[in-house]
Amino acid sequence: MANKILVFIEQRSGKIKKSSFEAVKTASDIAQKISGSVEAISIGNEIENLEKVGGFGAAKITHFKNADLENYSPSAYADIIAKYSTENNIDLFFFAASSMGKDLAPRVAVKTDSGLAMDCILLNCESNDIIATRPIYAGKAVIEIKLTSPKKVFALRPNVFNPGIPTDKKAEVSVVNISSPNLSVKVVDIKKSEGKIDVAEADIIVSGGRGMKGPEQFKLVEDLAQVLGAASGASRAVVDAGWRPHSEQVGQTGKTVSPNLYIALGISGAIQHLAGMRSSKYIVAINKDKDAPIFQVADYGIAGDVFEIVPAMIEEIKKIKS
Amino acid sequence: MKIAVCVSHVPDTAAKINIGSDGKTLDPNGVTFIVNPYDEFAVEEALKTKEKIGGETVAISLGGNANKETLRKVLAMGIDNAVLLKDDSYRDSFSVAKALAEEIKSQNAELVFFGKQSVDFDNSVVGQLTAEILGYNCISVVVSFSLEGNKITCEREIEGGKEIVETTLPALITAQKGLNDPRYASLKGIMASKKKEILEKQPAAANNSVEIISMKKPAPKQAGKILGTDATAVPELVRLLREEAKVI
Numbered sequence: 044m045a046n047k048i049l050v051f052i053e054q055r056s057g058k059i060k061k062s063s064f065e066a067v068k069t070a071s072d073i074a075q076k077i078s079g080s081v082e083a084i085s086i087g088n089e090i091e092n093l094e095k096v097g098g099f100g101a102a103k104i105t106h107f108k109n110a111d112l113e114n115y116s117p118s119a120y121a122d123i124i125a126k127y128s129t130e131n132n133i134d135l136f137f138f139a140a141s142s143m144g145k146d147l148a149p150r151v152a153v154k155t156d157s158g159l160a161m162d163c164i165l166l167n168c169e170s171n172d173i174i175a176t177r178p179i180y181a182g183k184a185v186i187e188i189k190l191t192s193p194k195k196v197f198a199l200r201p202n203v204f205n206p207g208i209p210t211d212k213k214a215e216v217s218v219v220n221i222s223s224p225n226l227s228v229k230v231v232d233i234k235k236s237e238g239k240i241d242v243a244e245a246d247i248i249v250s251g252g253r254g255m256k257g258p259e260q261f262k263l264v265e266d267l268a269q270v271l272g273a274a275s276g277a278s279r280a281v282v283d284a285g286w287r288p289h290s291e292q293v294g295q296t297g298k299t300v301s302p303n304l305y306i307a308l309g310i311s312g313a314i315q316h317l318a319g320m321r322s323s324k325y326i327v328a329i330n331k332d333k334d335a336p337i338f339q340v341a342d343y344g345i346a347g348d349v350f351e352i353v354p355a356m357i358e359e360i361k362k363i364k365s
Numbered sequence: 366m367k368i369a370v371c372v373s374h375v376p377d378t379a380a381k382i383n384i385g386s387d388g389k390t391l392d393p394n395g396v397t398f399i400v401n402p403y404d405e406f407a408v409e410e411a412l413k414t415k416e417k418i419g420g421e422t423v424a425i426s427l428g429g430n431a432n433k434e435t436l437r438k439v440l441a442m443g444i445d446n447a448v449l450l451k452d453d454s455y456r457d458s459f460s461v462a463k464a465l466a467e468e469i470k471s472q473n474a475e476l477v478f479f480g481k482q483s484v485d486f487d488n489s490v491v492g493q494l495t496a497e498i499l500g501y502n503c504i505s506v507v508v509s510f511s512l513e514g515n516k517i518t519c520e521r522e523i524e525g526g527k528e529i530v531e532t533t534l535p536a537l538i539t540a541q542k543g544l545n546d547p548r549y550a551s552l553k554g555i556m557a558s559k560k561k562e563i564l565e566k567q568p569a570a571a572n573n574s575v576e577i578i579s580m581k582k583p584a585p586k587q588a589g590k591i592l593g594t595d596a597t598a599v600p601e602l603v604r605l606l607r608e609e610a611k612v613i
């Protein structure tokens with residue numbers, strides 16, 4: 044088998060997402076081990092810097108263009124990828140397991156009759172087989188899996204694979220204009236949560252729990268997030284209490300995150316919360332109960348009052364940043 | 366219209382997970398199982414839709430006899446009928462989706478609700494796979510749903526916002542938290558559910574393409590340092606984050 048890998052390049056508002064570069068780099072590392080090749084596909088209207096995928100290891104990228112495809116359309120995107128893959132004899136598909144990738148990858152898997160490995164956190168090669176590691180039970184366990192189908196789809200958890208430093212190689216870009224795409228399912232509009240970084244994409248997250256005592260005091264969480272350029276997150280207790288929107292919830296029934304730094308303020312560390320954030324690279328906990336379970340996963344902790352410590356943290360960080 | 370809702374039976378989110386002696390499966394000893402939390406939103410939306418437009422609801426679950434517990438719970442919430450696709454064997458998402466699609470087709474359900482993900486294997490794909498196999502329109506991770514005649518409008522959660530998505534029947538929707546507040550079963554509902562029959566069917570045999578090589582617990586994280594109990598520890602914390610962890 045020629046081991047031709049196709050990487051789906053996700054764009055939002057004409058900009059390529061970082062997690063797509065992670066996917067290209069990972070695909071090109073795998074391609075070296077299984078003597079494969081990497082090409083990329085993008086779908087949308089105008090997209091900036093498509094040739095950049097070359098720096099991460101894709102020799103060429105085909106851009107399928109139509110003004111109606113600027114926003115996501117599951118039906119059209121899946122059709123386009125499936126058709127491209129048949130015409131170009133693709134064996135392996137790589138996606139970022141973003142909200143778009145998670146939606147699209149299974150559709151492509153059905154259309155191309157591929158096995159499916161979702162939300163991978165590690166890929167290894169053993170004698171031409173790709174072994175994927177993925178968390179299950181919200182990270183309380185991990186499995187290693189192998190896909191036995193001839194064609195395979197891998198979706199990589201964002202922010203886990205290192206995209207490395209790109210070379211200045213440029214990919215060969217071809218643009219294909221698409222007429223009358225299949226818009227049976229179509230995004231007609233996007234409502235952005237203004238000016239906020241989403242926990243699923245943040246390098247740093249500052250989360251607050253019931254220990255923040257009330258919705259007004261979340262100003263402190265947001266202030267610390269702001270000086271760090273971080274997203275603000277929340278435990279389920281405060282989401283259910285209506286203090287914070289559901290989109291901020293971290294945990295087994297919220298978002299699974301793996302930022303470089305996760306700061307938990309007044310969060311006890313219930314098993315469902317830990318499930319969503321324990322794979323963060325560094326964890327800081329501020330909690331006045333020194334026996335709170337959150338300290339068992341924290342790299343650094345202060346067993347004290349958030350209302351005393353957080354303002355001091357904001358001051359100290361402002362000091363070093365200026 | 367027939368409305369189907371697919372439900373899975375999963376370990377309680379509070380459960381401690383232990384690995385079986387084969388090193389490939391969950392050790393079910395001491396684990397309590399619950400209705401998959403996201404499926405409760407799916408059930409609620411199916412019930413609300415029936416209340417609005419009429420019709421009949423059916424819950425479908427694939428798994429062993431134990432899944433009847435979950436089916437009873439959703440019957441108690443108000444679902445009309447329940448089908449157990451009885452199969453204890455290991456199935457990957459694709460094999461699950463094939464069996465569910467088969468049953469949805471034989472039920473002639475035009476509108477189908479799923480949870481956005483099952484909190485066991487966390488693949489978040491069975492809904493989309495099933496829709497694609499059936500040739501139904503599908504919107505995943507939905508936080509608001511409306512049906513007017515044949516037309517469906519949903520809000521779907523994405524990074525940093527929501528997409529407004531439109532489609533038409535036949536359709537499959539996967540539910541995210543925030544879609545609704547699932548009702549509690551009433552006493553009357555619980556009594557009625559006990560009298561209802563759960564139809565058992567044998568799904569076609571699995572044809573898996575995902576082979577599990579091993580299942581492990583993640584390496585335990587070493588508990589770190591507690592640097593102090595008040596604000597005097599803050600400069601040291603910030604120094605460590607900068608110099609040792611190099612994250613700020």
Ligand SMILES: Cc1cc2nc3c(=O)[nH]c(=O)nc-3n(C[C@H](O)[C@H](O)[C@H](O)COP(=O)(O)OP(=O)(O)OC[C@H]3O[C@@H](n4cnc5c(N)ncnc54)[C@H](O)[C@@H]3O)c2cc1C
Pocket residue numbers: 251252253254255277278279280281292293294295296297298308309310311312313314315316319329330331332335347348349350378402
């Ligand atoms: C099916 C199911 C799914 C769930 N999914 C999730 C999920 O996705 N995410 C999630 O987070 N939870 C989830 N939970 C809920 C979880 O079990 C906990 O109830 C929740 O995480 C607790 O939130 P908390 O830590 O904010 O509150 P608490 O457990 O009440 O903890 C508050 C903490 O704040 C500390 N504190 C109080 N005052 C101060 C102060 N002044 N300074 C410093 N510290 C202070 C206390 O010592 C305490 O440790 C789920 C539960 C179920 C049943």
